[in-house]
Amino acid sequence: MKYNTDVVVIGGGAAGMAAAYSARENGAKVILLERDEDTGGVLNQCIHNGFGLQYFKKDLTGPEFKEFAKERLKDIDILFGTYVLEIRKDKTIIFVDKRGIHEIQTKALVMATGARERHLNSLPVPGKRITGIFTAGLAQRFINLENLKPGSKAVILGSGDIGLIMARRLTLEGIKVEAVLEIMPYPGGLERNVQQCLKDFGIPLYLSHTVIAVEGDRRLQKVIAAEVDYKWDPIPGTEKEFEVDTLITSVGLIPQIKPADFLEADPGFIVSNTNQTSEDWIFAAGNCTVIFDLVDYVAKEGEKAGKYAALYAKGEYSKGKKVKVRKGENIGILHPSYIDPTQESTLYIRVSKVFDRASIKVEPLGVEVIENEARPPEMVVIKLKPFDENIDEIEVMADELISKLG
């Protein structure tokens, strides 16, 4: 079948739902392509609360966030069970579903493809490829959606939010969590999750530790961990053995950029503050651009991408002017990479080390934000007003703020 529309959104997670909604609100005809049978993406399996406080001004669980976002899509064409094969530069999208191969002619596109999990196989851990090793997302899917129990005793590698939340989830389901291991000297997830997922249940967190080997015949029997030095090399004599049948890995997410991998990416799509990618008519938002802390940020970005995609489709926004945003001292992650100075922008920043009190500056705009306890896992958000178009480049940097009064 052949379709014709103003805006296509690929991916029905938090970013995609918000993009589809806002593109329609901005007067565009929208088609949303979702690979699954329901929208929501990973929200469906994130059954814990803490979502939506900024976006919906309510404390919601993942599925509730989904239902609220989905409510707003009532008159949008959502094509479920679709898999996008190709995105052509002539603005044709080719996808398959149960009925066959189809084609959409569009004016603009929003990529909202999210991220996938990095697997233990991508880490240098020796041992056979035995059963009992799962990514946190897969274990979450088993427990929360499919009613399957992955094991009875577990170690979790990685203390990002997903790892922390799974530690609590496993404990509640009667699976004993022996330890959470974190290679960095600080927890990878939000402080609140360290409190309510580990401390609440007395689960030990080993910082500067990693898995050095796994043992077992067909099923995992033992996980061997060790402390690491500053170069992440295991320190001899610090080995610890855990007799467990399950290892849950939560070692990071990788933005999903297929099938638009012809766009500039590093590793997610490189976008501007208007969510425009290196191809004028393609916009991108959410975890396929950079890994965000909060679904609220993802939804806000999606909403913005949808808006600019709709404006582009109507000929009211074209190729934005691009001012480069440069990472200065102590900045680990900086998003977006470019700013169209005629438009407002939101900067998402991760510092590269732990600060007691950080001063984060945006120069030459003379913007300064003071953050107590800036840590790499917690994104700092700075909003910028439109600025002088003659500025070629802006730089973001962080410094320890030493209080003179002590």
Add this chain to the structure above:
Amino acid sequence: MSSSQNLVKELTCVRCPLGCKVKIEYTDELEVIDVSGNKCPRGREYAIQEISDPHRILVTSIKVKNGKYPLASVKTSEAIPLRLFEEAMSIIEKLEVEAPVKMGDIIIENFLNTGVNLIVTRSIERL
């Protein structure tokens, strides 16, 4: 002057994702002397509750018969005492409901006499 030293606890407020570091100073008798570090009043409430009887929202899932999916996620509509979690889970484990269920449906009213309801957070259609 009292002979006992005041107690100080550093907590991370979990009432919202900002996760403020809240410091609470109190006596043996749980009399609050000072609360600091919270960006809003909810952080103060949180810290006071935390030193006496920590409360959390319990999130989990229940079995669904004849539904499009085998499980529906549920939560307590408000935070309940953390000390009740084990008992709560042993009750929830045995529950099974018939599809369809809708977000907001009450599964157990006044759960464990807390005055809080156990409610569905994901609608599941009937198969």
